[in-house]
Amino acid sequence: MAMPRRAMKxxxxxxxxxxxxxxxxxxxxxxxxxxxxxRKIREEIAKAPQDEELYQFARELxxxxxxxxxxxxxxxxxxxxxxxxxxxxxxxxxxxEPTSEDLESLFAAQAAIKKANPIQDIANQNPWKDxxxxxxVLQHMADTLEAEDVSHGARTIPSRPIATVDRSDRLxxxxxxxxxxxxxxxxxxxPEPLKDIVETATxxxxxxxxxxxxxxxxxxxxxxxxxxxx
Numbered sequence: 575m576a577m578p579r580r581a582m583k584x585x586x587x588x589x590x591x592x593x594x595x596x597x598x599x600x601x602x603x604x605x606x607x608x609x610x611x612x613r614k615i616r617e618e619i620a621k622a623p624q625d626e627e628l629y630q631f632a633r634e635l636x637x638x639x640x641x642x643x644x645x646x647x648x649x650x651x652x653x654x655x656x657x658x659x660x661x662x663x664x665x666x667x668x669x670x671e672p673t674s675e676d677l678e679s680l681f682a683a684q685a686a687i688k689k690a691n692p693i694q695d696i697a698n699q700n701p702w703k704d705x706x707x708x709x710x711v712l713q714h715m716a717d718t719l720e721a722e723d724v725s726h727g728a729r730t731i732p733s734r735p736i737a738t739v740d741r742s743d744r745l746x747x748x749x750x751x752x753x754x755x756x757x758x759x760x761x762x763x764x765p766e767p768l769k770d771i772v773e774t775a776t777x778x779x780x781x782x783x784x785x786x787x788x789x790x791x792x793x794x795x796x797x798x799x800x801x802x803x804x
Contacts, residue, residue, distance in 0.1 A: 586640035633775035
């Protein structure tokens with residue numbers, strides 16, 4: 575098992591390094607060949623048409639390999655993604671467990687930090703926070719107040735009829751916008767060269783899952799209609 579090369583991690587193919595049987599020698603001919611080959615693959619996937627199923631599948635696999643911790647619940651690929659994370663953890667240095675002294679120092683440092691509370695700070699500036707003002711002051715305040723003149727105008731009558739808006743076909747949300755937001759969030763943790771691919775793969779997966787759900791609901795409705803006709 576080789577330490578993942580920086581270039582392979584940026585390309586999203588660090589899983590290849592974790593399963594490589596070559597000597598762990600950075601800058602070797604084998605490493606340069608893999609990096610060059612996988613860079614061409616990533617560029618081909620990025621430039622491929624969005625509607626081709628083969629490249630859709632390739633983008634999904636690349637998104638899984640680039641961020642295994644976000645997709646290790648997948649029923650099919652989950653075990654392999656968990657194994658990938660295990661292999662990566664084997665190459666990291668173990669962090670020492672914090673001691674009781676470390677925890678006590680941390681709690682003491684947090685307790686010493688004064689948390690800002692604007693509302694309380696403003697309230698403490700009130701000269702009457704501890705007791706009410708005198709009767710003379712209260713009477714002076716009452717005398718300086720002016721009654722507010724609240725008047726309501728006439729109802730606006732439009733100069734021409736306003737057509738009623740048909741809301742029957744509205745879904746209650748902009749699905750394209752929601753898919754875009756979810757895709758951008760999924761791409762945040764991906765390497766910079768893979769952000770567009772991960773975002774596109776996430777959007778395609780959501781659209782496809784929604785279509786499969788609509789098809790399933792339609793089939794159930796058809797079955798119910800057939801039963802009613804009997």
